[in-house]
Amino acid sequence: MKDQWYKNAIAYSLDVETFMDSDGNGIGDFQGLTHCLDHLAGLGITCLWLLPFYPSPNRDNGYDVMDYYNVDPRLGTLGDFVEFMYQARERGIRVMVDLVVNHTSNQHPWSQAAGADKNSKYRDYYVWTDKLPEHEVEPVFPDVERSVWEYDETSQAYYLHHFYKEQPDLNIANPAVQEEIYKIMGFWLELGVSGFRIDAAPFLITGIGIEGADEKCLQNFLSHMREFLSSRSIDAILLAEANVTPDKFSVYFGDGDRMDMLFNFLLNRHMFLALARQQAAPLIDGLKSIPKIPQIGQWLNFVRNHDELDLSGLASEELEEVFAAFAPEENMRSFGRGIRRRLPPMLEGNCHRIELTYSLMFSLPGTPMLRYGDEIGMGDDLSLEGRESVRTLMQWSDEPNGGFSTSPEKNLAKPTISQGNYGYTHVNVATEQRDPNSLMNWMERLIRIRKQCPEFGRGEWQILETDEPCVFAHCCEWQGRAAIAVHNLADRECIATIKTKKYKHLIELFCDRQYEPIEGELFSIPLSAYGYRWFRVNTMR
Numbered sequence: 001m002k003d004q005w006y007k008n009a010i011a012y013s014l015d016v017e018t019f020m021d022s023d024g025n026g027i028g029d030f031q032g033l034t035h036c037l038d039h040l041a042g043l044g045i046t047c048l049w050l051l052p053f054y055p056s057p058n059r060d061n062g063y064d065v066m067d068y069y070n071v072d073p074r075l076g077t078l079g080d081f082v083e084f085m086y087q088a089r090e091r092g093i094r095v096m097v098d099l100v101v102n103h104t105s106n107q108h109p110w111s112q113a114a115g116a117d118k119n120s121k122y123r124d125y126y127v128w129t130d131k132l133p134e135h136e137v138e139p140v141f142p143d144v145e146r147s148v149w150e151y152d153e154t155s156q157a158y159y160l161h162h163f164y165k166e167q168p169d170l171n172i173a174n175p176a177v178q179e180e181i182y183k184i185m186g187f188w189l190e191l192g193v194s195g196f197r198i199d200a201a202p203f204l205i206t207g208i209g210i211e212g213a214d215e216k217c218l219q220n221f222l223s224h225m226r227e228f229l230s231s232r233s234i235d236a237i238l239l240a241e242a243n244v245t246p247d248k249f250s251v252y253f254g255d256g257d258r259m260d261m262l263f264n265f266l267l268n269r270h271m272f273l274a275l276a277r278q279q280a281a282p283l284i285d286g287l288k289s290i291p292k293i294p295q296i297g298q299w300l301n302f303v304r305n306h307d308e309l310d311l312s313g314l315a316s317e318e319l320e321e322v323f324a325a326f327a328p329e330e331n332m333r334s335f336g337r338g339i340r341r342r343l344p345p346m347l348e349g350n351c352h353r354i355e356l357t358y359s360l361m362f363s364l365p366g367t368p369m370l371r372y373g374d375e376i377g378m379g380d381d382l383s384l385e386g387r388e389s390v391r392t393l394m395q396w397s398d399e400p401n402g403g404f405s406t407s408p409e410k411n412l413a414k415p416t417i418s419q420g421n422y423g424y425t426h427v428n429v430a431t432e433q434r435d436p437n438s439l440m441n442w443m444e445r446l447i448r449i450r451k452q453c454p455e456f457g458r459g460e461w462q463i464l465e466t467d468e469p470c471v472f473a474h475c476c477e478w479q480g481r482a483a484i485a486v487h488n489l490a491d492r493e494c495i496a497t498i499k500t501k502k503y504k505h506l507i508e509l510f511c512d513r514q515y516e517p518i519e520g521e522l523f524s525i526p527l528s529a530y531g532y533r534w535f536r537v538n539t540m541r
């Protein structure tokens with residue numbers, strides 16, 4: 001049986017371009033990242049997800065690939081990549097890479113050849129139509145693109161693009177395209193990666209504009225990808241970005257023969273609704289609405305990613321509540337469905353509430369994921385356009401450019417945050433490393449304790465009823481052991497009584513402050529405002 005390492009991994013996502021610049025040209029690179037691996041190992045990270053680092057015109061932050069078999073020369077060479085892989089492995093850190101194959105860049109040679117000549121073998125690598133369909137689907141970036149079809153003057157036909165028009169969609173129904181995708185996977189597997197994040201998975205398997213496309217057949221491609229992966233690697237995995245409704249989850253997990261992991265977008269938005277309301281009910285509803293998944297499957301939980309916080313599954317009143325709490329100004333929102341802020345500013349820098357949120361996310365059933373900068377409480381820059389607000393440079397020290405680069409500021413790949421509460425002079429790795437009470441040292445402890453609680457990653461979960469609506473309490477059991485986590489989402493202290501007689505003897509593992517030990521049969525659990533407590537229980541006794 002496959003080793004299920006991913007079920008208790010501590011994942012961390014980063015963009016090489018914004019992490020660390022080794023040669024002073026203002027652009028992060030693989031050598032810089034390699035120098036910083038000890039920081040990640042020290043935190044306890046076990047798996048990195050690298051955002052696209054392939055040659056790209058960068059219309060969409062690298063999600064527009066020009067060459068699947070190389071490293072963008074701005075970020076280094078394949079040699080640097082291999083050295084990085086070696087150093088990561090030495091530290092017990094696995095690496096996953098983005099597989100962006102719903103579309104290519106329009107600068108990719110396939111796209112260029114397809115546009116230039118209707119008889120090219122690459123023509124059918126993309127999706128074309130002579131006539132616009134009557135009913136159009138909405139583009140993903142409605143503020144920039146009006147349609148998913150773009151007219152190509154040279155070949156006098158429309159091509160499909162769900163994202164920017166510079167990102168033509170590949171025709172996944174074409175067996176030649178499928179073969180290309182296997183080849184790309186095979187290449188990076190040979191270089192040692194432990195799996196792929198399948199970008200834009202739902203778009204990949206829609207048959208829009210593909211004549212005679214059979215939905216089931218396209219979905220089967222997910223099984224074929226998995227078969228290919230298993231034929232080349234014993235334990236590599238597929239992680240899908242699929243922000244879909246629960247009735248569609250089975251498309252991605254299959255019978256345990258498709259994706260190994262899915263990002264838990266559903267729980268993410270329910271968590272934010274629960275935080276906004278200071279009530280556990282939305283989180284409980286969210287968890288309960290997730291159907292059982294195959295044994296091999298897993299959820300990847302996160303607080304924020306590199307895009308907007310996508311609230312699109314919430315009802316419109318719920319969306320308004322989250323907006324009112326965490327994005328009161330129009331400029332903090334995007335596409336009418338999301339929030340383009342990092343967590344600390346959303347929570348007005350309240351460190352108790354920030355810790356509560358990460359403690360909660362780390363204890364939710366699944367695997368936890370951080371994003372670069374989460375560990376030090378980095379902020380955002382709303383003066384930047386769209387999603388760029390949350391993609392500023394990693395803050396390493398209080399030196400110029402936050403220690404990211406020695407280049408003149410004007411050459412930096414992206415801006416750094418130098419002013420205000422989140423400026424690098426005080427929010428940075430070096431300063432927080434020295435401060436025993438920093439968020440970073442707290443995060444390291446959180447990770448250490450989470451590793452001691454594999455129940456949260458692998459166990460059967462159960463909501464524990466309490467008499468306090470603001471308290472979310474749950475228990476995960478695995479192999480005769482159990483862990484309980486209790487979180488107070490409200491800004492007032494309380495005593496939550498857990499109505500269960502099943503568990504005896506709670507041992508405190510992790511909490512926001514020193515509490516008296518819990519005694520007795522009926523558990524009355526005092527909690528500070530935004531307090532949290534994790535316990536180990538012995539179900540046998």
Ligand code: GLC
Nearest residue numbers: 060063100163199200241307
């Ligand atoms: C995914 C990425 C996003 C990108 C899109 C198109 O949603 O997270 O950043 O724009 O795919 O590749």
